[in-house]
Amino acid sequence: MLTETPLGTYIHPVDSTAGAWTVTHADRPHMYRIVHRLPDGVARVDTLVDPDNLESKLQKWAREGFVRHVPEETDARPERHRFMQALKRVSKDTEAIAFSLPNGAGGPLVPAVDPAYLFTSRTHNVLLDIGENRRILLVGHTGTGKTSLIEQIAAQTNQGVLRSNMNGQTTVGDFVGFWTVKGGETIWIDGVLPTAMREGLWLIIDEVDFAEPAILAVLTAVLEPNGRLLLKEKGNEIVAPHASFRLFATANAVGAMSQYRHLYQGANVMNEAFLDRWRVYQIDYMPPADEARVLMRRFGDRLTDDMATTLAAIAADCREAFVREDLSSAFSTRRLIDWTDLMLRTGDPESAAGPTIYAKVTAEDAALIRGIIARHIAL
Ligand SMILES: Nc1ncnc2c1ncn2[C@@H]1O[C@H](COP(=O)(O)OP(=O)(O)O)[C@@H](O)[C@H]1O
Ligand SMILES: [Mg+2]
Known part of the structure; x- marks a missing residue:
């Protein structure tokens, strides 16, 4: 039947x-x-x-x-x-080639290997894209691990990296280059983009959604895999990309993350034509289990499994509060590591939270975070 x-x-x-x-x-x-x-x-x-x-x-x-x-x-x-x-x-067939990127040329710009760094499954596609010389845009909240993912891949492959943050004073001159007078002579100084292109460095453009239009215009020209840069200011000199040159960008509130734009004051909308030139990966905060593993790797025997799990749960709760807009400040893995580090010295989570968390946020946020911590730890 x-x-x-x-x-x-x-x-x-x-x-x-x-x-x-x-x-x-x-x-x-x-x-x-x-x-x-x-x-x-x-x-x-x-x-x-x-x-x-x-x-x-x-x-x-x-x-x-x-x-x-x-x-x-x-x-x-x-x-x-x-x-x-x-x-x-x-x-x-693609699985076999996962970690086989060619080695970079080394040098002082290679980031230091972070021994606590955990390569999670999100690494796989990014590695393949780097191999295929694709432009990679990582979008996600502050402190989810966008910049460090690229830096740690570079560290593992002995590849030099330049970073340029668009949410600050970066000018077109810094980015492209400028003329200056040195010893009575007028000389051209390459900006970060032509420097990275000529020397085969990886360039990470942080917070690209804050870049001014003039910088985006220059950037767009080199987004094709072998895109060349035209230095108009330098008599139309053409800069061809070195084979090792790669371009990365990070953003908080682009594409799938646009719904959070109000959390990142001043971020611009990126148009579709611009976005279509990138592989766009959304990077979320690590799952609490992974973040607990990161803490264990970072602090070794000084932290028990149970403590790491509790701390990761506190971070996860703070992030939920941030996304709900109860908290106005994000809670990065960096902040969690720093707080843990200090509490292992002071033996007191509350006083350790002062310089690593409370002093960096508004009084209301501090009170809310204190409440979240108290739900997990009897202070
Ligand atoms: N997979 C990971 N393993 C270990 N530490 C990580 C990992 N991802 C992020 N971190 C840590 O989290 C912090 C924030 O990462 P970062 O790359 O600066 O974030 P974002 O660029 O997204 O703001 C850094 O201190 C970094 O070392
Ligand atoms: Mg970053």
Whole structure:
């Protein structure tokens, strides 16, 4: 006897050549229709069976390792499975090359390796994109780990990095270059962009959503993989990119993060044509379990598992409050590490929070954070 509904598509989770068996109600009462399609989409079997016959088929498929998928999702459109099976087949080769970036030229601009740094699954695609010379824009809240992801990949691959922050005093001159007088002579000084392009450095443009239009215009010209830079101010000199040159940007409130623009005063809207030239990855705060691992790696035996879990939970609660707009300040991993560091010295979470948290936020935020901490730790 058939106990539960047998309708649905049965696929093999491992053997992608096995195809899919689909069971639907037949037009005739008490009969079922069975269709078997191979990954090429051609139906090899298309037959009507009675319940007993279906029952023995179900047992056979179960023995062979087929599993059923929810009918309403799959019934009408078995090709959805074929798509995923085919994609898995063609994409699995990429896994092997995950960490095989060519080594950089080294030098003083290589960031220091952070031994506590945790490469999570979000690293994989970014690495492949760097290999393919794609422009990468990381969007996410303050302190989610956008800049450090690029820096730590650079540190691992011995690659020099320049950074330029757009939320500050960066001028077109700083970015592109300028003429100056030195020892009675007028000389040209390259800005960060031509410097990185000529010397094969990676350039991280932080907070690109604050960049002034003149800088964005220059930037757009070099967004194509082999895009050249025209130095108009220097008699139209053309700067071709070194093979190792890569361009990264970070932003808080772009694309999928636009809903949070009001939290980042002064951020500009990036137009679609600009965004389309980048691979845009949304970077969220690490899941609490990962963040607890980062704390354990950072502080070793000085911190128990339990303490790390509690601290990560406090950070997660503060971030929820930030997104709800109860808190006006973000709670970065950096802040969490710094607070932990100081409390391990003072033995007191509350006094350690003074210089590492409370003094950096408004009085209302400090009170709210104190409340969140007190929910987790009996101070
Ligand atoms: N995966 C990680 N492992 C360890 N530390 C991390 C990780 N991601 C972020 N951090 C830490 O979090 C802090 C904030 O990261 P950062 O890259 O400056 O954030 P953002 O650029 O998004 O503002 C840094 O101190 C960094 O070391
Ligand atoms: Mg940053």
